[in-house]
Amino acid sequence: MEPSDWQGKVGAKWAEEWRRTDRSFAGLTDRLLEHARAQPISSALDIGCGAGQLSLALGRSHPDARLLGIDISEALIAAARARASNLINVEFELADAASWESTGIGPELLLSRHGVMFFPDPVAAFANLRRNSGSGARLVFSCFRGMEDNPWAAGLTNLLPAGTSSPPQSMEPGPFAFADRDAVAAMLTKAGWTNIDFESVDFAYVAGTGSDPIADARSYFLTIGPAARAAAQMTATEHAEFLRSLDRFIASHRDGDLVAMLAGAWIVSARNTGDS
Secondary structure (H helix, E strand, O other): OOHHHHHOHHHHHHHHOHHHHHHHOHHHHHHHHHHHOOOOOOEEEEEOOOOOHHHHHHHHHOOOOEEEEEEOOHHHHHHHHHHOOOOOOEEEEEOOOOOOOOOOOOOOEEEEEOOOOOOOOHHHHHHHHHHOOOOOOEEEEEEEOOHHHOHHHHHHHHHOOOOOOOOOOOOOOOOOOOOOHHHHHHHHHHOOOEEEEEEEEEEEEEEEEOOOHHHHHHHHHOOOOHHHHHHOOOOHHHHHHHHHHHHHHHHOOEEOOEEEEEEEEEEEEEEOOOOO
């Protein structure tokens, strides 16, 4: 996925779907916010902030802190600003984290929920973020572990016609770019970050709820993510077969009014100690 995708239709779709995307990551979000709140916060940068859930949560719990969310999608920034209309300590800015520059004191916390795996040059991007953060600043972000730890993604991929998807590659921009912890640690070290640590987190990826959770999950998967992109390019016959397979897959994960699937992520933390 290219950055331009987020600046266009992909970003617009995610802006429309922020309620369901926030819902799908709810279990991970809670754990990520625990990491963020483990130490005092006076200023924070939310990288690839999307529709702003992390910034909004920290803004409410830390009314004296300054929270800035940045994203390259104009549509997502607009959605975030609309949600933050009653929070005077939270701002959102259209900006690329890879080239963003702090105009004041650098943030002491740099935070991201799945917003850092799309940098064309991650070493350069994280080096830039380190230069623009305060001395001793904390970096905390989440990213998916491998496909083998994410049955929701592996299951969807297996439903696609041959040739419509390819295995994710380490450090190539995309949802699973940071699955390899050793590669991520090496990248962060090269960018100057220290005290690098990984926590493995399993969470329920909530795809559907309500009176017809199967229809809700089907609609979500056909709107957001790799299955949506592949489905849009299928022939009528392929699409019909895909929908039948998709409904069977979703139904196998239904529990009453809920469709939830196992997902696995890393929560990565590091420090700007100024030692390298």
